[in-house]
Amino acid sequence: MFAVCATVLLYLTSGSHSAPLSCEELVRPLDQLEPHHLEGRWALVAGSLSHPASLDALKLRDSITMYFLNSSETSTTSYTQINRFGDLCQNLPYNISMKGSTFSFDVGNRFNLTGTFLQTSCPDCMVMRWDVESKRRVSLDLYLISRRRELELKEMEEYKAQLECLNLPPPVMMDPTKELCPEQTSSEPAAAQTQEKTDKQQA
Template sequence: MFLAVGAIALLCLVSVSHSAPLACQDLLLPLHQPDLRHLEGRWALVAGSLSHLPYLDRFKQRDSAALNFSGNTSDIKMSVSRSIRLDNKCLYDSYNISLEGNSFTYDGTDKSNLTANFVHTSCHDCMLMRMDVESGKRQHLYLFSRRRKVEQEEMKEFRAQVECLNMPPPVVMDASKELCPENQTEEKNEGQKD
């Protein structure tokens, strides 16, 4: 009898431990070293949150956004091109980053002003970027994926990560809105077809 009660109690504890939310320290674990080949290619912005409310308001105006990583000859340097669709226009910029373990810096910028790193996510085809600006006065957390929309559980995890940082609820991109063409030349050619 006691054995049966003990077994039931143990089963209850196991099921509760599996359903309990992860602690914030587990949710915000930095990646040890991102795989450069995994980073290469295009990533659609799925959701993001910013602690600075005026920037968050501007962020909400985006229709879509994407990053495209391409490797250089170095094992630690990559080129990143960013596209943002805003008011049915595409805005492009590009920059170089240097990878240092789980963090990265933008080449040619004041490195003391910005700390950026990749954070672990259970989403298999996602990339989570965290940025602290001005010694943590502003925080940014961005979820990118190879897909335009992630599963409900993956979004739930991202919302919990945002909450752990005491940031406003994330802005989720509308997956039905078009991404910009991968480069400006394609955008010009598309515009000439009209």
């Protein structure tokens, strides 16, 4: 009798641990983001966008690297995104203002970009929600970035569950075999300007 009770208790306990998280938990913002945890280089692992044209544009990138550097002002962070297109590396530097787990990009009057860091069980990952609004588009984006290029299956499943909760399409997966751009690069000016113009048009 004791053995039966112990087996049932073990089953209930294991079942409680494997129960899927609710959408409320999956898309909950981080309680607090430590700036030192954010600093440094991150690679985009996957991304999904509600705006179809922008989602297609993401598929054209071979890799995306994101650098965060906290300034002397704790509320201001330097953000640089480096997109690789074949042999071309495109640098896009911005300043972002942060408060807790929320942030906003300083992009002038071109468009409004605010965001939130969401909860994730992945120890060396960040999930970034971007809310983009401009004359050309309104988009909800969700990016999974990590210190690693490849993640475990359970980590990817959690991210995909977050996408489903936000009614976003299946993610664009970045190829981990594609090389990342270095932090400092000298790219072809004409090509970089052309791509930057494309990005602004999509905004």
